[in-house]
Every structure is written in structure tokens, then in C-alpha cells.
Amino acid sequence: MIKAYIDTITAGNCLDLLKRLPDNSVAMAFADPPFNLKKKYGKYNDHLKNQEYLDWCKIWILELVRITRPTGSIFLHNIPKWLIRYSHFLDDVASFKHWIAWDAQTAPMGRTLQPNHYGILFYAKDSEKLIFNELRYPHKRTRQTNMLAKDYGGKKYLLHPYGPLVSDVWIDIHRIKHSKYRDTHPCQLPIHLLERLILMATNENDIVLDPFVGTGTTAIAAKKLGRHYIGFDVDNDYVDITKDKLKNVESNSKIGNSWVSFYLDEIVTLRDRDWNDIKQYFYIPTKIQYIDKFPIILKHGPKNIPNYCAKKNEMDDLFLFEEKKKFKTIKKFVKIIE
Numbered sequence: 437m438i439k440a441y442i443d444t445i446t447a448g449n450c451l452d453l454l455k456r457l458p459d460n461s462v463a464m465a466f467a468d469p470p471f472n473l474k475k476k477y478g479k480y481n482d483h484l485k486n487q488e489y490l491d492w493c494k495i496w497i498l499e500l501v502r503i504t505r506p507t508g509s510i511f512l513h514n515i516p517k518w519l520i521r522y523s524h525f526l527d528d529v530a531s532f533k534h535w536i537a538w539d540a541q542t543a544p545m546g547r548t549l550q551p552n553h554y555g556i557l558f559y560a561k562d563s564e565k566l567i568f569n570e571l572r573y574p575h576k577r578t579r580q581t582n583m584l585a586k587d588y589g590g591k592k593y594l595l596h597p598y599g600p601l602v603s604d605v606w607i608d609i610h611r612i613k614h615s616k617y618r619d620t621h622p623c624q625l626p627i628h629l630l631e632r633l634i635l636m637a638t639n640e641n642d643i644v645l646d647p648f649v650g651t652g653t654t655a656i657a658a659k660k661l662g663r664h665y666i667g668f669d670v671d672n673d674y675v676d677i678t679k680d681k682l683k684n685v686e687s688n689s690k691i692g693n694s695w696v697s698f699y700l701d702e703i704v705t706l707r708d709r710d711w712n713d714i715k716q717y718f719y720i721p722t723k724i725q726y727i728d729k730f731p732i733i734l735k736h737g738p739k740n741i742p743n744y745c746a747k748k749n750e751m752d753d754l755f756l757f758e759e760k761k762k763f764k765t766i767k768k769f770v771k772i773i774e
């Protein structure tokens with residue numbers, strides 16, 4: 437039964453479609469439902485009475501838990517107002533792991549604090565069996581000097597060359613604001629947000645389910661990372677856009693043997709346990725303190741993925757040729773690292 441839905445985007449009401457998926461069959465369920473904020477969706481009334489909205493959410497949330505494997509994770513993206521109520525349904529059937537605060541400014545609502553984060557509620561189907569990969573993201577740097585934003589009080593020699601472990605506050609992923617980067621969808625999420633969740637909760641070839649796939653963010657992220665996807669959306673137009681986009685997506689978001697998340701040609705999330713394999717693809721200062729001034733640099737950009745396995749000398753030549761223009765301090769930098 438499930439085979440018919442794997443690596444497929446299906447048009448229809450998820451309340452009907454979810455019933456067709458067997459128990460314990462996907463590694464991760466992610467849901468980004470309409471927030472009931474009177475947004476203009478093609479085929480959906482985003483203006484229900486509070487209780488009506490919550491009753492509707494309860495049905496699909498319990499379905500997501502049923503379909504997720506005991507080792508799996510359930511992620512629910514919404515505004516805090518709804519997420520706190522979601523935990524009333526979830527606490528009986530799954531284990532709370534985290535409230536991830538995704539720092540993203542939203543519209544002022546009047547007579548409230550300025551809402552400055554969305555929540556991603558993270559539940560394990562079974563805490564004891566959960567598959568969980570620790571992740572790292574790049575050190576935050578100041579825009580003008582490109583130096584580390586934090587002082588680390590004389591402890592820079594202890595830093596991880598790539599960056600800190602991902603916490604439950606995400607400030608480094610921005611909403612898609614510019615219309616040239618978005619489809620005709622009011623709430624499209626950034627692909628690297630989903631890639632971070634997928635790297636955290638799944639392994640290669642696992643299945644990721646999204647019952648409100650919109651214009652395909654979750655499916656695209658899953659495919660790029662060598663996972664399978666199941667996507668539903670009630671709106672045929674969004675389904676068509678997603679199917680079209682997926683035709684051009686390759687499962688190649690990799691460096692060496694490790695799946696990673698790229699954004700603008702930089703790695704923005706990697707799994708901690710892959711670092712030993714990945715570090716050979718970076719120039720890393722021999723003295724770790726130097727990363728205060730000199731970010732570690734990928735020897736090749738992701739456009740050259742097939743060349744990642746080139747010999748070190750070839751990489752050096754390419755690096756110097758390509759990067760000279762980009763980094764004014766490159767000569768100084770190379771002296772320090774070699």
C-alpha cells in the first residue's frame with residue numbers, strides 16, 4: 437500500500453490520504469499546516485473557529501504518530517499559540533523532545549509583543565528508540581570584519597573548527613522574503629530548514645512524510661539528501677508546482693561520503709559524526725585560534741561535487757585559482773594553514 441505513495445506527491449485531503457498509510461512506516465513526519473491566520477490559500481479556509489481548528493489538528497497529528505516508526509520523529513511547525521495546545525494531544529502518545537525556536541520575524545499583531553519566532557515542536561515516537569544525530573552549524577561571524585561574533589573568553593583553542601553543536605534556538609536560517617526566490621505560495625519554507633531536521637532525525641533511504649507539502653520544500657530536501665518522501669496537498673496547483681520542481685532535483689547534497697546541507701555554496705549543517713570524513717575537504721588553520729580571523733574554507737564549491745575526491749595537490753591548485761579573487765587575504769591564509 438505505502439509503495440504507491442513513496443517518492444510521489446499526491447493531491448487530496450490529508451485526512452483521507454493518511455488513513456491509507458500503514459502503522460510504523462515512516463522515519464520522520466513533518467507538518468506545516470495552515471496556521472488559521474486568515475492567509476489566502478488556493479483551496480483552504482484559513483479562518484476556522486479556534487476549537488474547530490484544534491479538533492481538525494488533533495485528527496492528523498494522531499495519524500502522524502501512528503504512521504511514524506518507533507525510532508522516528510514527529511516535527512510540527514506552527515505559531516506558539518497552537519503548539520502549546522498540540523502538546524495536549526501528543527503527550528499521551530509520544531515523548532516531548534524539544535521546542536525549537538526558529539528566529540524569524542512575523543507581522544506585528546497589535547497589543548502583543550512582536551512575535552519573533554516560530555516553533556517547531558519535536559516529539560519522539562519512543563524516546564528510548566529514537567534515532568537522533570547531533571548536528572553542527574558554522575560559527576557566527578560579524579558582517580563587517582568576518583571575525584567570530586563571540587569572544588569565548590580565551591577558550592578559542594577548544595573550538596570545533598567547523599562550528600558549534602546545533603541548539604534548540606535557530607538564528608542562522610532566514611525566511612524566504614524575496615519574491616524572486618519563492619513560488620506563488622504564501623508560506624513557503626526554506627529548504628535548508630527542512631534539511632537540518634532531516635539530517636537530525638533520519639538516515640539515507642529513510643522515508644519522510646509531509647501531509648501539507650505546499651510547493652514541495654520537504655520533498656525537495658528529502659530527495660537532495662538521499663531520502664524518500666511522501667507528500668500530500670489539497671491544492672492541485674501546489675502539487676503541480678512541486679512535481680515540476682522535483683524533476684530537476686538530484687540526490688547529490690553530499691561531500692565525500694557524507695550528506696550535508698548547502699546554502700549559497702556553503703555547508704550550513706552537517707552531522708557531528710561525519711566530521712572526520714568531511715574535514716579533509718576544508719582548509720583548516722593548523723592553530724585553531726586562527727579561526728577567529730580566518731574562516732575554514734571549502735577546497736571546492738559544491739558545484740564541483742564530482743571533483744571532491746581529487747588529489748590534494750589538484751585541490752590546492754583549484755582552490756588558489758578559484759578563491760584568489762574571493763579572499764583578499766588568501767596568501768596570508770594559505771601561509772597560516774600549511
Ligand SMILES: C[S@@+](CC[C@H](N)C(=O)[O-])C[C@H]1O[C@@H](n2cnc3c(N)ncnc32)[C@H](O)[C@@H]1O
Nearest residue numbers: 449450468470623624625648650651653669670
Ligand atoms: C503552510 S502551507 C505548507 C507550506 C510548505 N511547508 C512549503 O514550504 O511549501 C500549508 C499547506 O497545507 C495545504 N492544506 C490545507 N489543508 C489541507 C488538507 N486538509 N490536506 C492536505 N493539504 C492541505 C495547503 O494547500 C497549503 O499548501
